[in-house]
Amino acid sequence: MRTKPRLVLLLLPFSLFMALFFFSAILKSLWTSLGYYPLIGLHRLSLTYYTAALQDTAFLRTFMRTFTLAFSSTFLACLIGLGLAFLFSQQHNRWTRLMFKLSQLPVMLPHIFVVLALLQLLSQTGLIPRLLQRLGLIDQSAQFPLLVNDPGQIGILLTYLWKEVPFVIVTVTLVLRQIDLRYQKVALNLGANRWQTFWHILLPLVQPALFNAFIIIFSFTFGSYEVPYLLGNQQAELLPVYIYNLYVQHDLTQIPLLMSLNLLLSVFTIAFAGLLLQVSRWLPGGRTGGLR
C-alpha cells in the first residue's frame, strides 16, 4: 500500500519549494563566502574568509559566549516549560484551561514587544525599581541591579524565557492532549508513583516534541540579532549582533566575510541539531518512537 511513487509525491512539494527558494539562496551565499563576488571584481575561489574567521580569537570568544547563552536559555526554557506543561495538564478544569490559554499569549507576540515591556519594567528607572523605591527597599534607582544591557546578559535571557517557555508549554501540551490519559491511569493503578509515571510514561512520550522545541529555540536564539541588539551589553557582544554590525556598514568587501561567518554559524547549528536528534534517538522516547 505504501508505495514509493506516493512517497515521492508527498515529498515533491517540499523538495521543489526548498530547491527553488532556499537552496538557490544558500548556494549563492556559499559562492560569495568562498570569494566569488563579481560585483566588486572578486572571481577567485578560496577559503581565506573561513580561515580568517577561525583564526580570529575575538570571533571565537564571541562564538563561545553566544553558544553558552543560547544553550542555557534554551535549556532553562525547556525545563520550566516542561514543568508547567505537566502541571497544567495534570487536571482538566477551568483553571488549567485558562493557564494554557494564557501561555499561548507570549507565543503570539513578536520578541520586540517583550523588549519594549522589559525596558519599561526592569531598566534602572523602570517600574519595578520605582516600586521598590516607593516601598523603601532601595534608596535610589541606581541601587537596582543593572538588568538591561548588563554584562551578564540577564535582560536577553529574561526576554527569551518569556517568549520561549510558553512555546515549550504549547508544544508539549499539544502532544499531551493527544496522549491517552489511560496510560497514566494504568501506570498509577499498577502501583507506579507519580514520579515513575512521569519518568517512564509521560516523558518518553513527549520527548520527540521536546527535542524539536529545543532545536527550534536554540537555532533561533543562536542566530537572531533583534533582542541582543537592543538588550545586549557592548563589551560582551553576541555573534548575531557582530554579524549585523558588519551588515549595517554595507562595506561590500566585507560581504564575503559576512557570508562565511553566517555559514559557519549555520553549519555549527546544524551539527548541533544533528547531535541533539541523535541523542533523542538514544533516549527511551526515541527508541520507542513516541507511541509505537
Added chain:
Amino acid sequence: MRKIINSFIYVIWALIVLVPLALIVLLALSQRWAYPALWPTQFSSMATVLSLLTSTEVLSSLGASVALAVGTIGLTLLIAYPTAMALTYYQFPGKKWLNLLIYLPLIIPGIALLTNIDFVIIKLNLNGRYFGIIAVHSLFCLPYAIKLLSDNLKLVGPQYAAVSQNLGASHWQTFWQITVPLSKNGLQGAVMMTYIVSMTQYLATLLIGEGNYLTLSVRMFPFTQAGKYQLAAIYAIVFMLVTLVPLFLIDSWLAWQERSREAHVSIDRD
C-alpha cells in the same frame, strides 16, 4: 497543600504573562510617565488614541498583514502536510537528513540569507508579488508547521488510516475523513504558528514586497527601533488584537465541534 502550591504557581505565571502586556497597553495610553511615577502622570486623550488606532495607515497595514498571513497558511499547509505524512508514515533512505534539513530556514540567520533570497526572487520575477512574499514567509513557517504536524501524526499513528482503507475507503476519503480530523491539534498548532510567524516577518516583507505590502510589522518595527514607545505600543495593541481574535475564534470553534461530537457519541451510546 498541593492545591495551594499549584494555585500559587498559577497566579505567579499569570502575573508574569500579563504584567508586560498590561504595561504595553498603559504605554499606548500614556502621554507622560517619567521616573519616579508609578502610574502615568498624563494620559493621551481617548480621541487621540482612537484616531491613531483607526488611522488608514493602521487599517491598511492590517489588511496587508492578514492577506499575507492567510496566503502563507495555505501555502505552508500545502507543503508541510504531505512532508509531515512522509516523515511519519514512511521509511526511506535519507530520512534522517530530511529531518535535519527541515530546521534549516530557522538555523541560517536571516540577514545574510534574505539578501540572497531577494536575489533569487528577483531572478524569478516574483519580487513585489503576492506569491513571492508568501513563498518567503512560508519558508520561515515550514519548520514549525512540519514539526508540529509530524509530532502530532506520530501520536495518531497510521492504524486508523489503515483500518479505513481496509474498509474500502479511497486515499482521498481516508485523508479527509480520518487523517485530517485526527491531526486536528497539530493542524491547529501549525496554523497558529504560521499565522504568527507570517505576521511578524519584517525584513522579508519589506525586501521582497517592494513596498507593496506595508504590513503592521513593517510599520511598527522602525518605531520600536527608534524608541517611539507610545506609537510602537499602539501598533502592538492592534497586533495583539488581530493575532488573538482569529486564533481565539478558531479555538472556540474547535472546542464547540468537540463538544457537539461528544454529545453525539453519548447519544449513540444511549
Added chain:
Amino acid sequence: MYFRKLVKVLWVVPLLFLGGCSANNSQQSTKLPPTYQSALKAAKGQTVTYYGFGGSDTQNRWLDQVVKPMMKEKGITLKRVPMDIEDILSKLTTEKEAGTKKGHIDVVWINGENFYNAKKLDLLAGPLDGQLLPNFKRYINASDPDVKRDMDTAIDKLEVPYGNAQMVMIGSKQMFAGDYPTSATKLLDWAKKNPGKLTYVAPPDFTGSAFVRNIIYEKVGFAAVNNAPATKAGLYKAIKPGLDYLNELKPYLWQQGKTYPKTTAQLDKMFADHQVALDFSYNQMYAATQKDTGQFTDDAVTFVFDKGTIGNYNYLAIPKTAPDKAAAVVLINTMLSEKAQEERLELKYGAVIPPYSATKMPTEITNKLATSAQTNNTVPATTLADKRLPEVAGKKIPIIEQLWKEHVLNAN
C-alpha cells in the same frame, strides 16, 4: 532510491537558473527627464515611491500631511515606504547584481557613509542640479561646501540636500545648575564631581558615533582627523588624544562606562528620568519637539560646545533603477520648496532647519527660526551656523567606530 534521484534533480534546478537566465533583461532603465517642465508633464498621474527611515513619526507626518497633498495637486501620488538605509542599499545592490533595470524605489533619503558606498557602486542617477530642480537653484548655492561634498565624498550632482542637521547637547537645567559643560574639559570636570551621571549612546549608533567624533575634534581638531590617512594605524595615531580623553572620562560615566545605552531612545529616556544629565541629538530643535510631545520638560536646555559641533545635511537621491524618474524629480523639488520647508519647521513635523544657503534664505523662514529658538530654549540658527564643524570622510567613520570599540569600550 526515488528519493535520491529526486535530490539529485533538485540540486540542479537552482544551479540552472542562478547560472544563466535572467528575467529582467528585457526592461530598459529610464533616464532623468531633461527639464523640470517635462518632468512635471510626464509625472502626471504617476505614483512616486519614497524610501527612507520610518522611525521618525514627525518626519512621516511631514511627508504624509504636507508633501503628499502638495504632490496630489500636481497629479502625483506619493507612496512612503519605511526602510532603513542599510536595507535600501542592500536592496539596490541586489538589484544591480541581478541585472534589474527597473526597480521599485524612486527617491531615497541618504547621507554620509551610505552615499559613499552607493556612489562607489554606481547606484545613483544624476545629474541633479539647478538646471533640473528650480527650487535647488532658487535657495541653494551650488558652491556651498555641503552641496559639493558629503562627508568628504564629492557629491557630483548625485544627491541634493533637503534638511540641515547639527549635533547639539541637551542638558538638564537642574542637574547642571545652569552651568553647562561647553567643552570637553568642562565635561570631564563635571563628570569627576558627579560620577555616574553621564553617558553616551554606543557607536555605531549614528548620534553616539557623532559624539565620539565631536570629542575627538575637541582634542585634536578637525584638520588632524581630516588629514590622517583612512587606515586604522594612521587614524589611531591622529585621534589617540581623543580616545585617551574618553578613557579618562569612562570611570565617571554611568555604570563606569562598562555599558552604554544602545539607542538614542534609551538615552532620551534616561535623560527624561534624570538618570543622566546630558542628552545628544542631530536635530537642533530636538528638545523642543520632545517637549511638544511631553517627553521632556522645560528642564531640557540645548547648547553646543564653544569650539563647535559637527553638522551635516540629509540628502535625497534617485537610484539608477528608479521606475519613474520624472515623478522622482518632482518629489525632490517639492520637498525643497519654501512651502514644504516652512511647514517642516513646525514642532509636529520635526522642526528641521531648511538646507537653504544663508544668503538665499527667505526672510519668513529666518524670522520663524529666530522666534522658534527663543520660545523653545534652543540655540539660535546664527550661532549654530557659526559653531558648525564639518564631517570627516565617510569611509573613516567605521574605522573610528572600530577604534573606539577596541581602545575605549574594551580597554582594561
